[in-house]
Amino acid sequence: xxxxxxxxxxxxxxxxxxxxxxxxxxxxxxxxxxxxxxxxxxxxxxxxxxxxxxxxxxxxxxxxxxxxxxxxxxxxxxxxxxxxxxxxxxxxxxxxxxxxxxxxxxxxxxxxxxxxxxxxxxxxxxxxxxxxxxxxxxxxxxxxxxxxxxxxxxxxxxxxxxxxxxxxxxxxxxxxxxxxxxxxxxxxxx
Amino acid sequence: xxxxxxxxxxxxxxxxxxxxxxxxxxxxxxxxxxxxxxxxxxxxxxxxxxxxxxxxxxxxxxxxxxxxxxxxxxxxxxxxxxxxxxxxxxxxxxxxxxxxxxxxxxxxxxxxxxxxxxxxxxxxxxxxxxxxxxxxxxxxxxxxxxxxxxxxxxxxxxxxxxxxxxxxxxxxxxxxxxxxxxxxxxxxxxxxxxxxxxxxxxxxxxxxxxxxxxxxxxxxxxxxxxxxxxxxxxxxxxxxxxxxxxxxxxxxxxxxxxxxxxxxxxxxxxxxxxxxxxxxxxxxxxxxxxxxxxxxxxxxxxxxxxxxxxxx
Numbered sequence: 001x002x003x004x005x006x007x008x009x010x011x012x013x014x015x016x017x018x019x020x021x022x023x024x025x026x027x028x029x030x031x032x033x034x035x036x037x038x039x040x041x042x043x044x045x046x047x048x049x050x051x052x053x054x055x056x057x058x059x060x061x062x063x064x065x066x067x068x069x070x071x072x073x074x075x076x077x078x079x080x081x082x083x084x085x086x087x088x089x090x091x092x093x094x095x096x097x098x099x100x101x102x103x104x105x106x107x108x109x110x111x112x113x114x115x116x117x118x119x120x121x122x123x124x125x126x127x128x129x130x131x132x133x134x135x136x137x138x139x140x141x142x143x144x145x146x147x148x149x150x151x152x153x154x155x156x157x158x159x160x161x162x163x164x165x166x167x168x169x170x171x172x173x174x175x176x177x178x179x180x181x182x183x184x185x186x187x188x189x190x
Numbered sequence: 191x192x193x194x195x196x197x198x199x200x201x202x203x204x205x206x207x208x209x210x211x212x213x214x215x216x217x218x219x220x221x222x223x224x225x226x227x228x229x230x231x232x233x234x235x236x237x238x239x240x241x242x243x244x245x246x247x248x249x250x251x252x253x254x255x256x257x258x259x260x261x262x263x264x265x266x267x268x269x270x271x272x273x274x275x276x277x278x279x280x281x282x283x284x285x286x287x288x289x290x291x292x293x294x295x296x297x298x299x300x301x302x303x304x305x306x307x308x309x310x311x312x313x314x315x316x317x318x319x320x321x322x323x324x325x326x327x328x329x330x331x332x333x334x335x336x337x338x339x340x341x342x343x344x345x346x347x348x349x350x351x352x353x354x355x356x357x358x359x360x361x362x363x364x365x366x367x368x369x370x371x372x373x374x375x376x377x378x379x380x381x382x383x384x385x386x387x388x389x390x391x392x393x394x395x396x397x398x399x400x401x402x403x404x405x406x407x408x409x410x411x412x413x414x415x416x417x418x419x420x421x422x423x424x425x426x427x428x429x430x431x432x433x434x435x436x437x438x439x440x441x442x443x444x445x446x447x448x449x450x451x452x453x454x455x456x457x458x459x460x461x462x463x464x465x466x467x468x469x470x471x472x473x474x475x476x477x478x479x480x481x482x483x484x485x486x487x488x489x490x491x492x493x494x495x496x497x498x499x500x501x502x
Contacts, residue, residue, distance in 0.1 A: 011246040014239045042229040044220070047236050052398040055251065055406030056244065082407045083248040 015058065015084065016141045018047040019134075022057035024077065026070050028124055029063025029090050035127050046134070054080040059137070065093035065100050066107040068166055072175055075163060078114055083149045086137055089119045090130065098123055112162045115148035115155075201273065201282055205419075208272055211456065212418025213237045215425070218460070219467055226471045237414065244411035251406060253310040260306025261409050264299035265416045271295035272423045276350045278436050278451030279444075287349040289337050292427055296382065299420060300326055303413070307401035318400020321478045322391035328485035329381050332374040335493030339371035340431060342500040349427075353435035361434040370496030372432040374489040379466060381481070382424055386470035388481050422459070429458035 023033055036043050037050055051057050054077045062074060078087065089110055092098035097108035110116055117140060120133040140146035152159060164171070217234035224231025252258055274287035274295065281287075300322055307315035343365065344352050352362075362368040381388035392400045405413055429435065436451035436458070476484060 007246075011242065014242040014246065018236065018240045018243045020240075039228045042224070042231075044224060044232050045230045047232050047239060050394075052394050053403045053406070055404055056402075056410050058243070082250060 012141060012144075016138045018049075019059040019086070019137075020049050020051040020057050021059045021061050022051055022054050022077065022081070023061040023063065024070070024074055026062070026064040026066060028065075032063065032090070032124060032127055032130055036130060041127050041131060043131075043134070046138070048134070055082065057081050058085060060085060060087045061090055062087065062094055062110065063090040065091075065098065066110055067105055068107065071107055071110075071113060072167065072171065075114065076172075076175070084146075085149050086117045086141070086146050087114060087148055088133055088137060089116045090133070091125060092121055092123045095119045095121055107166075113159060113166070115151040115159070117146045117148045197282055200280060204272065204277060204280065204282070205269060207452075208419050208422040209415060211459075212420070212422040213241070215421045215459075215463055216414075216418055218463065222464070222467045223471055226468075237418065241411050241414045244406075244414060245408055247407035247411075250408050251404075252409075253404065256309040257306045257404075257409075260302045260304070260309070261405075261412050261416070262302075263305070264302030265412055265419075267295055267298040267302060268416050268419045268423060271298075272419055272426075274349075275423060275427050276353055276430055276435060277426065278438070278455060279448055281350075284350045285348075288347045289340060289349060289352075289431070290347060292349060293333060293337065296420070296424060296427065297326060299416060303401050306409075307404065310404035312404045314398045314403045315401050318391050318397050318403070321397075322401060324478055324482055325381050325388060325391055325485075328482040329378045331486055332489035332493045333378050335490060335497045336371040336375040336378070339367055339493065339497040339500045342497060343368055349430060353430050353437065356434045357437050362432045367496040367499035368432065370492050370499070374493035374496065375428065375432065376462075376465060377485075377489045379424060379428060379462070380469055381485075383421065383466050383470075385466050387473040387476050389470075390475055390478050390481060393475060421463070425459035425462045426455065428462050429455060433458045433462070 023030070025033065033050070035041055048059070054060075058081075060078055060081065066074065078085070089095065093100055093106065094110035094116070097103070097106060100106040101108065107113065111119075118133050118137045120129050122129055125133075137146060214234060216237040217232070220236060221231040221234060271292055273281070274283045274292050275281065276284035276287060304319040304322055307319050340352065340362070341347050343362075344355050346352065346355075356362060363372045380386075384392055390396075392402060397403075402410070402413070436454035438447050438450045438454065441447045441450060
């Protein structure tokens with residue numbers, strides 16, 4: 001059998017150079033993406049591609065503030081992605097609440113619910129700042145410190161406790177029943 | 191025994207060459223599209239890096255046996271199609287490569303991907319598969335007429351004999367009936383590549399990549415390899431039947447002859463690819479009913495005219 005650890009440097013190079021982005025553009029911040037993708041800043045130079053499907057995504061970009069309603073979708077989208085996966089929070093709001101620091105209905109600290117690898121501060125960060133954050137995550141993949149997907153597995157109790165505190169126990173099943181009722185009903189019959 | 195080993199070696203070499211050149215074609219598509227947008231674009235080896243990354247994912251999601259099988263089915267059908275197409279003087283099954291068989295084998299991979307996508311149960315995948323099926327249905331009519339025109343004109347269905355006939359009487363596209371057939375076939379090729387005017391089945395913004403939405407990790411990696419080989423095979427088939435193929439016998443050594451014919455074929459394939467890229471870059475996307483109506487109108491009329499002229 002081949003020892004795949006020998007190829008880890010090559011795999012890390014490939015992971016670094018081909019980050020496919022799933023962008024969760026909640027409120028603001030989505031407008032920073034078009035200049036990044038088009039001819040002004042051209043992220044495709046680094047092999048990055050915007051991608052609508054979470055199943056083949058590597059980098060999960062969360063732009064703007066997060067509310068409990070969007071956080072449910074963010075967590076489910078995050079768990080759909082195959083490992084290794086990286087999360088980049090974009091803007092001050094996921095970091096500490098930003099201008100919503102005293103809002104009753106915004107998530108102040110995203111990293112209590114999901115492991116975030118890189119946070120870009122700013123309201124809003126310019127595309128240059130986003131590119132700086134992308135450079136940072138590439139460096140972190142190279143030296144192996146972008147290990148959010150490992151931390152999520154190791155500290156799952158901590159993240160799950162925080163998520164359950166916010167949404168109440170059994171929120172996944174409730175959500176799933178609302179989205180895919182036919183699937184849940186079939187499971188009940190079996 | 192020696193013949194078996196030699197054939198197996200040949201098959202592996204053809205497969206490696208096709209995969210490598212196919213990945214380069216995917217890189218060329220991305221670079222040329224980027225230059226048309228006035229961007230720098232990724233390096234040419236970017237699709238290879240993407241594939242390595244996808245194959246090295248640490249977790250995989252599967253949705254059952256059909257989901258795994260459909261992808262292997264698509265890859266296998268593409269490889270089989272590649273073996274039937276004459277590749278210069280090499281090509282293992284080139285003597286048996288019949289026009290109808292090769293076009294059939296080049297369309298089969300789409301069915302395999304559709305099986306896999308449908309079995310995942312994702313609504314986007316189902317919608318995308320429906321559209322892919324309708325596109326497949328729409329391209330059959332002009333494709334059939336183009337093949338009838340070819341067979342009528344050369345009096346044979348064998349791809350290899352058509353290539354040989356073109357060495358004495360010039361490329362197919364210098365004859366008017368076959369030029370019409372080539373135009374129709376090139377429009378069909380646009381849908382087979384999944385390029386812009388007819389890529390509604392994999393529209394990223396509208397239906398989240400359609401059939402591809404559930405594939406991730408190793409499944410998507412194998413599909414990338416399949417796409418590379420399919421790009422190579424489809425361009426190779428077009429340059430064989432319409433652009434004269436390549437049978438070079440001017441050198442003394444057979445190795446030089448083979449290399450020269452591979453080079454000539456490569457130039458013709460890149461020309462076919464460039465037409466597809468330019469068409470894809472400048473035209474917006476058709477909706478599915480517009481695409482079907484288009485295929486059943488203009489390419490069908492052009493190809494049918496070609497077939498009638500060839501029969502006269």
